Amino acid sequence: MGQDEDTPPRLRGPPPGATEPPDHVKKPQIYEIFHGSTTPERSELGSVSSAGPEGQPNKTPKPTFKDGVQSIKSNDFLRIHQIPCAREGLMTGIGAGAAVGMGRYFVGARAPKAANWAFVAFLLGSVIQWEYCQAQRRKEYAAMARVVEVIDRKQAEKKAQAAEATRLKREAQEKAQQAQKSWYKLW
Template identity: 50%
Template sequence: MAGDSSSTPAPAPAPPTPTTGPTATWGTQHFDKAPTAGELAQQSQQSAQSTSSPTSQKQTATVSDAVKSIKPNDFLTVYQIPCARTGFLTGIGGGAAIGGLRYILGASIPKAANWAVGAFAAGSIIAFEACQASRRAEAAKMKRVVEVYDRKQAELQQQKAQKAREVAAAALQEKMRLEEEARAAKRWYKFW
């Protein structure tokens, strides 16, 4: 009988939950949905393991590792990356202008094309990084604005609470004064 209970098949794992649209991912991070409890637990275990073992070797990223991490789907979703459009358009315009100018000034077609490609790459990278820097600056500015707004709201709440306490204290004093006057009016004796 004991052998029969051990031969029961294990339950099948649940299929992954389908997403409704394209999932913007980088590594294991999902940006279109909140992480699940299992993902959070796994991340905390990994961070605990990495901090608890100081003798573990640091992995260095190589170009081949970076190339292996590129998936064909990444090329289909490149337009979703913030600032990619700005970078590409600036690179295309700059590359066409520099390549055309080099050709007009007498360079051969291959040489002008090389200049165009180089200008495209440089212009794209510079425009992308400038856009990212402005986004980071704007995010920091928005964070400061939210902090100031939250601080002002807290101050307003404190002021309202203080006014409410003052009004309550004034009402209590008035009530006590009225009660004292009522008690004084009910005395059975009067001196004058």
């Protein structure tokens, strides 16, 4: 793979028998792209320095509920399907809300009270399913990181074994050449 046969392969991970995982496993980088809108408020928060004039800490105001509502754009609702776990959460919430609302209505509650129960069931179902899905994703990421770690260790072991085999083969060839050299010199 771009290396000469004479040079041993370069190891990516730790040497065999090392107990410490490779660097990229210690600090896994998970790349996930969200196509959210960038608002001026968000870019201002990212560019504010932590120290103000004369080296004093900068007291940035905490964002309020009003700031949160103002940061929501109408375009955000068109991209909700791109948010991980959003579909599962909303579908579970819709099902829970419909089931509880109809159940309360058929049991004898008036329509507004049944609608209130349906809305609460929708919120609870959505949030619970969202959190469950997020927990499953975190567990999956941890398992993937473990698989990458194991694969990297196996590759490092194989490369080390290949390097050792190459070194032993080279030594055997050198011994064979020395054995074939004549013990005398004519000139």
